[in-house]
Amino acid sequence: MVLGKKYTQKTEGSIVTPEEFKKMLDELFLLNGALTVGDSIPWLNFLDIQGYVKRMKALGKKFDRFMEYVLDEHNERRRAAGVEGFVAKDMVDVLLQLADDPHLEVKLERQGVKAFTQDLIAGGTESSAVTVEWAISELLRKPEVVKKATEELDRVIGRDRWVQEKDIADLPYIVAICKEVMRLHPVAPMLVPRRCREDCKIGEYDIPKDARILVSVWAIGRDPTVWGDPDVFRPERFIERAIDEKGQDFELLPFGSGRRICPGYTLGLKVIQASLANLLHGFEWGLPEGVRPGDLDMEEIFGLSTPKKIALVAVPKPRLARNLY
Numbered sequence: 001m002v003l004g005k006k007y008t009q010k011t012e013g014s015i016v017t018p019e020e021f022k023k024m025l026d027e028l029f030l031l032n033g034a035l036t037v038g039d040s041i042p043w044l045n046f047l048d049i050q051g052y053v054k055r056m057k058a059l060g061k062k063f064d065r066f067m068e069y070v071l072d073e074h075n076e077r078r079r080a081a082g083v084e085g086f087v088a089k090d091m092v093d094v095l096l097q098l099a100d101d102p103h104l105e106v107k108l109e110r111q112g113v114k115a116f117t118q119d120l121i122a123g124g125t126e127s128s129a130v131t132v133e134w135a136i137s138e139l140l141r142k143p144e145v146v147k148k149a150t151e152e153l154d155r156v157i158g159r160d161r162w163v164q165e166k167d168i169a170d171l172p173y174i175v176a177i178c179k180e181v182m183r184l185h186p187v188a189p190m191l192v193p194r195r196c197r198e199d200c201k202i203g204e205y206d207i208p209k210d211a212r213i214l215v216s217v218w219a220i221g222r223d224p225t226v227w228g229d230p231d232v233f234r235p236e237r238f239i240e241r242a243i244d245e246k247g248q249d250f251e252l253l254p255f256g257s258g259r260r261i262c263p264g265y266t267l268g269l270k271v272i273q274a275s276l277a278n279l280l281h282g283f284e285w286g287l288p289e290g291v292r293p294g295d296l297d298m299e300e301i302f303g304l305s306t307p308k309k310i311a312l313v314a315v316p317k318p319r320l321a322r323n324l325y
């Protein structure tokens with residue numbers, strides 16, 4: 001949607017391979033969420049004791065090389081088609097057209113197009129992938145939840161087709177599983193930092209103007225004063241109580257809230273719900289031989305996002321008619 005085609009190819013001469021690109025995204029998330037000594041003791045900033053600034057600069061160069069290539073290619077297509085004949089095909093096309101508009105109140109220059117594009121790729125890929133990986137990991141430890149989910153899928157969808165986006169409204173248990181995964185494994189555990197605009201008091205705390213605020217939705221999701229049995233994976237809690245995940249109910253804020261809420265939340269939710277529903281509908285999931293559900297590593301890497309520390313290895317077995325694969 002953003003770039004219009006796949007730029008990460010395994011072939012030689014490709015600007016970046018899928019593996020390299022995944023590594024770049026992992027590094028981006030790790031560095032964005034890293035706690036640096038200089039954040040707490042600003043005069044130590046220049047020393048870059050942990051080496052994060054150096055790593056950021058190196059990563060910035062890699063992303064810039066990629067973005068330059070993408071923008072050049074898009075501009076070339078625009079030039080070849082001519083101003084009249086050109087039809088925008090993807091988000092980069094639209095952004096480049098906007099960057100050429102001299103009447104915009106806030107100018108969007110090449111640098112802005114690159115930043116916007118990088119933001120959308122980073123925000124739109126890792127988030128959904130991490131959530132679905134956590135979902136399958138949790139479900140491998142909860143066969144009774146998988147049984148209920150597949151009963152729902154068999155009843156509503158049947159075994160002769162895949163789940164479509166429009167089916168999600170009829171799959172309340174799948175929706176509840178997604179909420180339960182996002183409660184325990186919010187993609188951005190501390191959301192995006194905010195700055196306090198005026199002195200205020202929250203609970204017993206005095207928050208001074210300009211203080212940097214981190215909202216730990218990770219801690220809220222596991223708070224025993226808010227949730228019964230907070231450490232237990234139990235999607236039924238969302239069937240028993242209607243709780244919204246789109247910024248309205250403050251006990252569940254996987255997409256944040258307010259004017260800086262995730263702008264991609266409708267797309268993100270659809271991707272998670274539809275891919276999880278199809279992964280459960282189309283496959284019976286198991287662990288590699290010799291691995292028991294209790295052995296599954298559930299440790300997180302705590303950064304801007306919280307991926308699994310050790311990637312999940314799971315074994316799928318088809319459940320639907322052969323001709324559907």
Ligand code: HEM
Binds near residue numbers: 192269
């Ligand atoms: C499961 C999917 C997703 C989750 C859980 C998620 C979560 C979040 C969260 C928690 C924030 C910070 C909000 C805040 O601090 O209040 C955020 C910001 C953002 N997200 Fe998402 N997101 C997802 C999917 C997407 C998608 C698909 C896109 C783009 C296509 C996207 C683009 C962004 C951008 C650009 C921001 C920064 C917005 C700003 O700072 O104003 N996200 N996301």
